[in-house]
Amino acid sequence: MAPRRQGATGEREAEEVLGCCVPGECLRPREAVRIEDAVRVICNNDTCTAGRYMHRECFEQWETGVLAYLKSCGRARSWSERQRHQNLWTKKGYDLAFKACGCRCGRGHLKKDLDWLPPGAAIRAEEEKKRRRRTRSGRTLPAATDGRSRAFSLSSSGSCSPPSAPSEPSTSPTHAPTHNMTPAKRSSKPEVISDRVRAGAGANGIFSRRLDFSTFNLLPKHKVNSYQIKIEDEGNHGNDDTRLFILSTLAGQHKPRVSCALCKDTLDVFDRYPLVDGTFFLSPRQHTSSAVEVKVEGRTQYLTCVCMGCLERCDPDRTIRCRFCGQKWDGSSLVLGTMYSYDIFMATPCCAERLKCNSCYKPLLHPQQRLNYSDYSHPVTCPQCRVTDTHFVKPLTYCFTKRVYPLFQQWP
Incomplete structure (x- = not known):
């Protein structure tokens, strides 16, 4: 149904329109589409009556499918993920992908209306600019100077650099932080984000809106900055591929919260960076039942989360050790609030037992032989039995224990 109009001049769209026009299944079939949090599309069939608006999360999920189709089309095969996302709704990309954009009316194809802005969007953008200027003019903490290099997360282009070990010095000045994050004032009482705030928050309504950064006050002061915590989108207008991938995946599963793979604590997912008080990663193995299955470049992966407390080993109960050599696993060098494209637990095998064929x-490698961090999550072929598998990715319960002394055992 078309939106109601008001007034003879300066017409504005009403607050709601009925029905989401997404092709396929709507993620929120019982909820009207609110104009201020909708995406508008255009059908090239002039007599289309299917509608022009989608819930934002419905559009993002539908757009993900169109991008997957574009990836298989002609010259778009050589584009990066960022290029495909930027070109999709321009003539350059849409001419290749329009066949995947069929409208519900059955006689036309949909295209995102790039010229449309929700009511009040310009005002909100100006208010956001003013807020950021005030934030930058306030007191900020200096960047980390303890010599530990940054662990790099999945970029919006789809490429990923490995996390650096704590002992490794920083080698690339291009990865130095460019801005600092203003720390929140410590509060005597933990702040609880109300359901009312959560229901109206950002991206698609089911995720929390982060009100402050007080939860990160648990970190050492030298780590409360954008060098250790992901706080800004990398794409234009906040359209960062990593953030959209995580939010659209979890929205499709109706999961506004996730569980830590180690301590099982429940964590809110936020609509902007930092997305979680911890970090996400992709693994070819489902370490926990709460991990969400996804398809990435044709491979089955599992979106998994680890909380900040377990990464930082805030107390002895959160420390895990190798069952064979007793070495502690340390995730404190990982960037918080974002996602890694490989299994962070298996990226640094500490002993020969972790290098055996499944x-x-x-043994698949000599004990002194090392691969790139992300390569341990890739399928390899055993030179002895010729079986191809992600051999280096093993169950957490096989590799780690919380006991002070490791349980030496043969496998299987």
């Missing part, structure tokens, strides 16, 4: 149990 089938014949013979």
Whole structure:
């Protein structure tokens, strides 16, 4: 149904329109589409009656499918993820992908209306600019100077650099932080984000809106900055591929909260960076039942989360050790609030037991041989039994224990 109009001059759209026009299944079929949090599309069929508005999360999920189709089309095969996302709704990309944009009316194709802005968007953008200027003019903490290099997360182009070990010095000045984050004042009482705020928050309504950064006051002071905490989108207008991937995936599963893979604590997911008080990662193995299955470049992966307390080992109960050599696993060098494209637990095998084939149990590498961090999550072929598998990715319960002394055992 078309939106109601008001007034003879300066017409504005009403607050709500009925029905989401997304092709396929709507994620919120019982909720009207609110104009201020909708995406407008155009059908090239002039007589289309299917509607022009989608819930934002419905559009993002639908757009993900169109991007997957574009990835298989002609010259778009050589584009990066960022290029495909930027070109999709321009002539350059839409001419290739329009066949995947069929409208519900059955006689036309949909296209995002790039010229449309929700009511009040310009005012909100100006208010956001003023807020950021005030934030930057306030007191800020200096960037980390303890010599530890940054662990790099999945970028919006789809590429990923490995996390650096704590002992490794920073080698690339291009990855130095460019801004600092203003710390929130410490509060004597933990702040609780109300359901009312959560229901109306950002991206698609089911995720929390972060009101402050007080939860990160648990970190050492030298780590409360944008060097250790992801706080800004990388794409234009906040359209960062990593953030959209995580939010659209969790929205499709109706998961506004996630569980830590180690301590099982429940964490709110936020609509802007930092997305969680911890970090996400993708693994070819489902370490916990709460991990969400996704398809990435044709491979089945599991979106998993680890909380800040377990990454930082805030207390002895959160420390895990290798079952074979007793070495502690340390996630404190990882950037908080974003996502890694590989299994962070398996990226630094500490002993020969972690390098064995999952089938014949013979070593795949020499103990001194090392791969890139992300390569340990890729399928490899065992030179002895010729079985192809993600051999280096093993169950957490096989690799780690919380006991002070490791349980030496043979596998299987």
